[in-house]
Amino acid sequence: MSLRPAWRASRANRTFSKREILKLLAFAAAFIAAAVTILEIQLFPSALSQLKVGDIAPQDIIAPNSISYQSELATEAKRDLEENRVPLYYSRPNPEAARTQRAVADSVLSFLDAVRADPDPTLSADGKLDWIQQIEAISLSRQDAAAILNLPESPWLDAKQEIRSVLDSAMRQEIRDSQLISVRRRLNLLISSDVPDAEAAVITAIVEDLVQPNTFVDEEKTAEERQAVRDAVEPVFRTLEKGEVVVRTGERVSRETIETLQAMGLQEPETRWQSYASTFMYITLLTVLLSVYLVKFQLPVLKDNRKLIFLSVTMLVFTAAARAVLPNQEILFYALPTAALTMMVAALIDSQLALMITLTMGLIVSYVGGGSLELLIYVIFGGFIVALNVGKLAPLNSLLWAGVYVAISNTIVILMFRFLENSLDLFDLLTRLGSGWLNGVLSAGLTLLLLFILGNLTDTVTTYIQLLELSRPTHPLLSDLLRRAPGTYHHSLLVGNLAENAAERIGANAFLCRIGAYYHDVGKMLRPYFFTENTPPGLLSLHNNLEPEVSAKIITSHVTDGLELAKKYRLPSVIRAFIAEHHGTEMVRYFYHKAVKAAEAAGKDEMSVDKLSFTYPGPIPQSKETAILMLADASEATVRSVEPQSSEEIDRIIRRTIDNRMKSGQLDACDLTMHDLEQIRLAFIDVLQGVSHPRVKYPEQINETAIPDTGPLPPLPLAIQGALPAPANDER
Template identity: 35%
Template sequence: MSIGKRRPKPNRAQLRSFPSVTLQQNRTARQRARIVSFSLIALTVLVTSAIVHGSGPPFVYRLGQRPEREIRVKVKEFRIRNQTKTSNERQAAADQVPLVMINDPAPIKDLAERLDDLTVTIAKSQHYEDVDPTVVSTWKLKREAYLDVKAATDTPQRRDNLHVQIAKAFAPLLDAGVLGPGALPRNEESSRTLAIRDVGQSADEARIFPRERVVPERIVKPDGPVAKEFVAAFTPSRVGETLFQLVADRLDGRPTLSFDQEETARLREIARNAVGEKYDPFREGQVLVEQGQAIGEEQLILLRMEHDTAISELTYGEKFQRALGVLALVSSLFILAGFYVARHERRIASDLGRIAMLCALVVLCVGVVRLLANQAWNAELIPVAAAAMILAIAYNPNFGLMATFALSILTCMALGTGISHFLILLGGTAAGVLGLNDVRTRTKLIKVGATSAAVYLILTWAAGLWEHQPIELIRSDGLWRAGWGLMAGFFMGGSLPFLENAFGIVTGISLLELGDNTHPLLQELVRRAPGTHNHSITVGAIAEAAAERIGANGLLVRIGAYFHDIGKMLKPHYFIENQVGSTNRHANLAPAMSTLIIIGHVKDGVDLGRQHHLPERIIDLIEQHHGTTLVEYFYHEANRRNGGNPDAAVVQESAFRYPGPKPQTKEAGILMMSDCVESASRTLSEPTPSRIEGLVSELIDKRLRDGQFDESGLTLREIAEIRDSLIKSLIGIYHGRVKYPEQRTA
């Protein structure tokens, strides 16, 4: 009896799989991505360290601050410019510059010539009465003066000597000149010396005279220096006295000096510039601020000068040591954050774009903090709070808390502040981050900002009282920080749409907008595949309840469920939920072809999602909701058809599996379970609670044994809770109903 040919066993050697070219390329690409990621992180560490290090140790003192101990000079010596002393000495030097006057001796020369003419007239006359009355009245010539001059000119020799003596007497007047009334500005009338030069002479030829020497009222005094010089030129002196009396009345009306304002200003400016800066020295050990003394403006300037001097005196070795220490601390923070990301945030660790965005955010935050470091407004809260809130919204509050901790430490390192400032930053920002677990309304961000503001205010008062700071400083800091915390909430509310696009953030607000029935994809799904739409709505309801049961993102699962089967709308009648009243399209197809159609709805859904710009997290749910599960019906159908044909090829199970990937998040795992149990529950003829419980347990256990949840992060306890939630939801959907008696017609 022939039993036919036995199905040949596959060669054991054929069971061994060797890395294909594609696998090698993928491995090389992953290695390159790791190298690029590590290089980017290393560059970020260097840039962040450079920003934190700055130019050296930061200046930590503030106006109104009350130090706990006295502050002394730590450098050997530093000098501070004494502006008052410098200004006074420069003004004194400028005041010492004589006023520049220009002398035009023509009026004095004319007076000398007229006096000489008078002596000639007197010498020619015989008697006083012979002199022209006009000359007498003009010169106010008296008989006694006439006789004195007549006696001095009675011989030709004496007349010649008198002419020489008159020229000699007028020489000092011609050299110094006469200052007329109003020749000097009022603000210059106090000047004691004058630099006088004749018209056409250079500045180097100027002569210095005391102001009294050229003032008319001093010149005409009989006992003044001018009168004595004039009289001394004559022999005998009585003639000089007589002639000076004749001239004195006319000198007052013949000014010869004019003020050269431009030249005077130029010389004074030269004198000012010649005086160097004056400094007050402060030496090592000298007390700058007493213990408990509030730092005023003067003390703050001294502290700033001492700090700048200390930085300038740092050697290259000391700067290198400090830079090395900063680099080690910053590297430690990045290593700590890296371990957290690698363990708890795999979607960041595996995405080069997310890593780059995160590094850029850290550098931007620390850079803005450094720019705001010299302000007294405590505005460094804004970049720290905004960065932490962005990360909390983009990923989760736990990651936001970790970022808050790291950014607070980096900020305190950059500003040189102590533990109190760190606690204020950490506490206030963490209070806001913890409230960002689910952002479904715009006002949520405003409330979060208000919460941060309140915590900033409370912690500022607590830290200020602890450090015995002045109440005015505490009140000012508290109000500034509270205001910035509130502004952070408004900033996040206004910039949220842009942040969603830049970081690929999916917030509750954007999810609710996607879940609106007016979305084009959902409307098209209702029109083309109403059965699939009904199935999606039900899956969304039971999946959301299960997600909230274990603390996952229920809204994300629900909206993801609405879109998870949108690929079916391209071939709706090949799926059983849309085959009501029509023939089975798979009846005349090979199982392998049917499998390709069934599996294809995942790829079609991903393509449709990207065409309509769905968020990546929704697309991930579409792509992962079947994982690598087996299309069991067609796999078994293929085996059944090949069972009677011994020559048929072995049915490869891999050909009947979805391409995956397996669920990478808890939400994707929940959606997979909800999808399969909801579809299978429709096949129950009598969906009693026990049957529903058995069906749900069987389907979940099968996928658990198949390893579908290995990469989702779900624990066995969470899977058990999800199972209980799904059972409860399905029992509620298929609950028993009261049978009403048939209505009788009339």
Template identity: 30%
Template sequence: MTGDSLTRERLGRLEEEQVQASARTPALDRWIASLGLLGLCTLLAASICLGLAFLRPRVLADASRLSLLFGGMLVLLVAAAFLSTTFPRFTVLVAMSVVVVASASLSLLYDRRIAVVVAVGQSVMLALALGESLAFSLAILLTASSYSWLLRDVRHRSTVVRATFIAALIGAVAVGSVGLVVTPFGLSGALQVLGNAAMAAGGVIVTGFLLVGFLPTLERMLGVITGLTLAELRDPRQPLLRQLQQKAPGTWTHSLQVANIAEAAAEAIGADGLLAYVGALYHDIGKMNKPGYFVENQADGENRHDAITPAMSLLVIIGHVKDGVELAAEYRLPRAVRHMIESHHGTTMVEYFFHLAQRRAARAGDEATEIDENAFRYPGPRPRTREAAILLVCDASESAARTLADPTPARIEQLVRSISRRRLEDGQFDDSPLTFRELRAVEDSIAKSLGSIYHGRIVYPSTSREAMDTDDDARERVGEGDSEAPRGDDAGDARDPRAPGKQPTPGSRRAVA
């Protein structure tokens, strides 16, 4: 009656009367109300997606990803509304599962900030669709946001398990606290609060374990890669890496060096260091098919290029990229890693064999024959990500640094900047989002890493003349000396494995990549 105080018991009876009144509402009116709610939620989901596209263009600039995000939000909303209507006792479980699965998936696949924004939108839409209170939606939002932030830098499944149970506890406390506010006091009310808290925790736990199971499928569908998958791929016991260690041990050692350098360079600019590391580990797997044709594997001094023509040597050198891509596809490596394999030379020139062809044409007196430069270039593509661009510079720099007889910090820095500048002028970074400032930071990091690897070499008097000659050759190879000399910072390098750091005579051919 008018003037009476509103107790929790009366509030409960009012809610029951509201449910009964809703059941007596004509079906047409209910459908119209549902369409109105769907339209409102559709506009909200579209606004969230468009806002994220502007705020995180590197992640969500792709129209297909935006469409999938938009459609996924609406599908989850409709599913939650249907299930909660069909099973009203499990509304808390359904609502918690829907928001948590969306935010956790986005946190692992893309970005925690994106996950939190979507969690806010999903919580509001669920409150509208299910007729729940603002406090209930805030409890779900708190749980989903906490779970997203707990899933940062996930590299082991144990991290997901720990985050899942912590988020389940947060969800139980949050939903239980809301229940204490809105549920009438008494035994039945206490049981209802405990039941809702248990369902909230159960929703998080079930969602967490399902997420781990379906994560590889989501990665393939969306063309992204998570820290969990990368952590598994960096394990040297992976079948493909074990084959590389056994068939091409020199290439494996080179790949490890490049991986450490690339990881540090990527972290220096805020790129994905783990992706850079894994991509570098696998970038030369194509050399396993013909390991003896690459200098790092020619420990016995035998040079197989002496027995074949320069044209055949060129095919072998360029072919290791194609072979690597085929192996990556066979072993179902993620798309991001495959791109780093196929682009780690971009469209650079195999300069040693290009200069060799020019010299042979000149010696033959065939001045009219013009050597086609494009025939001596890798087919590409050029790097399209920051991590792939970093790998391109790291690979060339590490290979060239091994030829320096006196690798002082100044000479290493000069070498790295020269290689980077030539790649820049050749247009190798045109398709990459790498900025000039980031490129400079990458150069600094690579020079620092190489300096720590190749420092402290002592040149004894008996070899000082040879060391000076070798160092002069190394400078020529990066473009500071004779322009006709083969430059060794790419796959056409010519190096003599029987005398590390020394260039072979013009008549011999040695190839590294």
């Protein structure tokens, strides 16, 4: 058999053109940009978000929840305090300082010697005093300068010797900037006790300015030690209890108040690029993970622009809603119907995809809520329960029960986290529980409303309610089918039973299969008597007098005619797929072989017959449901035509029908596996052997069948008289 495994078929469809890759990248970039914008930019800033340092608080600002945050202001203050406690580190005394000051002293003394010994008679005593006071290295009063000039030569020589001695003794000590005054005040203690007071005063006056610091701060080591102390300071955390007043009305707003508001999410921090970068990386990571999942497990979604837009827009809408109420309105968030997103994705696309969307949404909500584990579990638990109970085209009662399950899940999560708190506020608990139940009600109600709106605005979204409406026998199109082609109508009912039974066995959408079967052959009612099931007993086939090409065109046109009727009656696209795909690209072989024989009789070969003229337009089935219908349609028609006399014959007919469709490649684009086909075969046998079993003919029936036909056949209905009618059954 030539059926390709599901994985091989999916691998063949897993390639992307360059244009598709660019489209997906554009989708991802747009989603990331929109999500980051929603999470980081306050589109409608509140009055509290506009407060600045020094403003007057317009209202009491109270912490809505208990919060603990790292205070940069308090941490920085503590770092400064610890840094100021670190002492200055000094290098060793520099001996070069002593030598430098000794050279300065020698220079000063030499200048004083020159002034004292100056023989210029024109230089008065006051002039000499002025010269002495102009010495830059030392600062002498006029009295000290006069004492130097008046000192006799011998005492002056002793004084110079003592100046050098005292300076050397002083500079041998460790002298810091902070110690300089103290050292100068103790210079007189270094002067020899034999020196007279007059000389001692001169010595002190000169040496006092010559003594300079010789030990300096080691800036590098001091900065290193201070930085080490700053780095060792642990971050300071501030805790606000729920209901604690941050600032009262009329009080001036401080830097600490602004920091607290930022921690509560009521203001944006001044430095935003780190937050933007963090949010961008977080959303990008989630987008990449979701994209990888779609590539590996939901490839058709990636290739469907409408589904991508639906997923992106709904996720952004719910992200914006969460951003609007978090983190300062956590109670209100409990009522936010995030489970509606899961319900819509599960009902419209796929339950497994809904699980992944729920996980992604939970991580986004947790991020908005400051990494809240409670919010993460709150969203994920409710969403997972929904995804496990709601399937594609879920019935109304499933959506309503899903809302109840969400409310119960919310109750459990709220109680679980409230019991973990030290104090239990009964009013707060009841408020949260009420919001959780409101969440379930709103989730179910919002989902029903959106499905109703989408189902009526576009035929690309099909809901269970729409299918329920299409299942009514009084539907105008079904009523026309019953009136104009009763044989096709009853054939469709039986095919619906076959398809529904088989779909239930393999986990496909059984209700969709049944509704699709009702409408798959509606195109036959335009020319009903060209199809076997609508031909009155005893009436010869209308194809007997037609060319094979004409008959084939009539037969295959029931597909295109059905699609036209489907558009006229506004059938959704998911039902139109059953009409277009239930014959795939098969050939009408009976008329093809008839045409080949006619060509050979005319001396032509088989190549002269155009196969496309005998081929259905297709496409081949793209889903499990349309593939099941193809097999059910062919099996029912063949069994009805052959009239098997045993279940073994029915089994052989079904096996041959399935094998033929496999060999012709009609099942290559769907996801049916060999196990699925085996279950479908068994389901067909169960149904067909119940309706096709041989019946015992009683004597009355035997006598009735022996009565000769004496009357003429009734006249053909007006539908046959006139223009060319449409296909009769497949003439397989």
